[in-house]
Amino acid sequence: MTKTCKYVALKNYIPQGLPTEDDFEIKTKEIKLNNKNNIHVLNSWISVDPYMRARMTERKNYKPPFKLGEEMEGYAIGSVQESDDDYFKIGDTVFSNFGMRDNFVCNSGQIKKIHSTDLPIQSYLGPLGMTGQTAYIGLFNYGKLKAGQSVLVSSAGGSVGSTVCQIAKNLGCTVYASTGSDEKVKWLKNELNVDHAFNYNKVENLVLYFKEICPEGFDLYFDNVGGDFLESAIFRMKNFGRIVICGRISQMNVTSPPSGLKNMAHVLVKRLTIKGFLIFDHENDNEPFETDMKDWLKNNKIKFKETVYEGLENAPKAFIDLLNGKNIGKMLVKI
Ligand SMILES: NC(=O)c1ccc[n+]([C@@H]2O[C@H](COP(=O)([O-])OP(=O)(O)OC[C@H]3O[C@@H](n4cnc5c(N)ncnc54)[C@H](OP(=O)(O)O)[C@@H]3O)[C@@H](O)[C@H]2O)c1
Incomplete structure (x- = not known):
């Protein structure tokens, strides 16, 4: 079945200075489950991060520039809505790099299951992320x-x-x-x-x-x-x-x-x-980080605070406010 995906796109590159909300646009597109993309995920939390600023220029960096008019990638947490995959079941919480969009279709190689949910799921974008x-x-x-x-x-x-x-x-x-x-x-x-x-x-x-x-x-x-x-x-x-x-x-x-x-x-x-x-360079260096961090979080030896903006439409503002220091702790968008 065809679905509609709402997403944030960069309208133009920003060679210098602070971005403004006019540099972004909210767009929609049709997406479809098929044999290649057999998992449908609804995003619930999106991370905005300073490194994204470097992707808003045309300059070569460690990640390529965002493609104008297309979905801006970034870390996100969501839940599986439909799945034709043996490993990913409906209701599973998953981590992805599908960023600033409300839902998406993908295959099993593009998402990671979050097994432990005794901590708030968005902590996988903060202290556990x-x-x-x-x-x-x-x-x-x-x-x-x-x-x-x-x-x-x-x-x-x-x-x-x-x-x-x-x-x-x-x-x-x-x-x-x-x-x-x-x-x-x-x-x-x-x-x-x-x-x-x-x-x-x-x-x-x-x-x-x-x-x-x-x-x-x-x-x-x-x-x-x-x-x-x-x-x-x-x-x-x-x-x-x-x-x-x-x-x-x-x-x-x-x-x-x-x-x-x-x-x-x-x-x-x-x-x-x-x-x-x-x-x-350390994407697979999960241990001993995860064990230590879970231990510290459970024992209140690491506290975390979030600044949360509600709604996908507010993701550009959340990003700009992050650069302006309006966040305490992790800046997140809840959708
Ligand atoms: N090397 C890596 O792989 C890697 C990975 C993740 C993050 N980082 C870097 O780590 C740093 C923190 O990232 P984060 O995600 O935790 O962001 P963050 O610290 O939560 O948010 C950015 C903060 O930067 C501060 N800031 C903005 N303009 C500033 C200025 N002109 N001078 C001093 N401080 C300024 C603001 O706080 P104030 O109120 O203090 O101004 C703002 O809250 C960033 O530089 C980011 O690029 C690097």
Whole structure:
């Protein structure tokens, strides 16, 4: 039987600056179950993520640009409505990369069944999903996190950052968390128990501020923002410190050339390790991440917060607001 799929499409590429809602459109198309696509899924949760911004330009990146006028891919959770497949049954909860659409048809190779549903299903887009795994792999595989270290985290009130803070706290580290609003500062301090949270918009000179709050310097900096913040952190790292380059959100929408590091001498003299990584290289590195994360979540050692926008039509706004820092924790769209 033919069905109608409603989806979000990019209307035009956005070479620089912040996207606006006019850059997107809501469209419909007919879809059909057939021998090749024998599973029908209704989406219930959609993830919006900063990496999508890079796919909105024509520039070559680690993922190709979104195709104009077509469905924007991204992580989503849904439930199976019809299935001709032995493994996927009606009612199964599934994870996909079918993103910004209300329903779709696919084959068994394109979705993953979620077996454990004792945690809210949308946590598979947050702490148990890509952002949680990014925090975990970034800290352990690249940051070589050790108990008792001093750890600086930027964009700490967001999905990856808040998970990084809590994992580090679970290991007995001292956590310094930077975020963009007083409300997020309060959440980080009062509920996530970070040792020191601050609003970077209120700090005049980051280097001096870091010196004041952590005079001995940082062992590890988990960098979600890049730009001047990264440069300031380099000034205040300990000898042999490690910097994990996870994201560069402060540079994603700039309209002038991005800032470059002017203090490489500190990298040399302090013998720093600076390492970039992409979680897409670790899609199959599920263990020990999943076991540890489920354990932490069940024991309330990782708390997660969501900012939820309702309705597929609001997905572009959710994405733009994510870039503008309107989210606390994971930004999600419920449909
Ligand atoms: N390497 C990887 O494989 C990988 C995977 C996932 C995510 N990431 C990166 O990790 C970072 C966090 O991702 P997420 O999904 O957890 O997003 P998020 O932190 O939940 O949301 C993005 C946050 O970025 C902050 N921000 C926006 N503009 C900024 C600016 N000019 N300066 C400083 N902060 C700014 C805002 O918070 P404030 O209120 O603090 O400004 C906003 O809430 C992003 O850079 C993302 O690209 C990398």
